[in-house]
Amino acid sequence: MAEDKKRKTSPAEFVNQVRTETSKVVWPTREETIRTSIFVFIFMVILSLFFFGIDSLFNAIVKFLLTLA
Numbered sequence: 001m002a003e004d005k006k007r008k009t010s011p012a013e014f015v016n017q018v019r020t021e022t023s024k025v026v027w028p029t030r031e032e033t034i035r036t037s038i039f040v041f042i043f044m045v046i047l048s049l050f051f052f053g054i055d056s057l058f059n060a061i062v063k064f065l066l067t068l069a
Helices: 002-006 011-023 030-068
Strands: none
């Protein structure tokens, strides 16, 4: 039983396994790709604005605290 797990795969068998697994891949349609790309772009802009706001807020707090010293 332990010998079965340690058995090496031949190059031809490996290529056949890769072809079998590759045939199972489902590629997105052009419409799905465009829709997902637009969603990612919009989400990136929203998060960029959010983190810019948080960074500006912390910057203002630190500058205020430095004026007290």
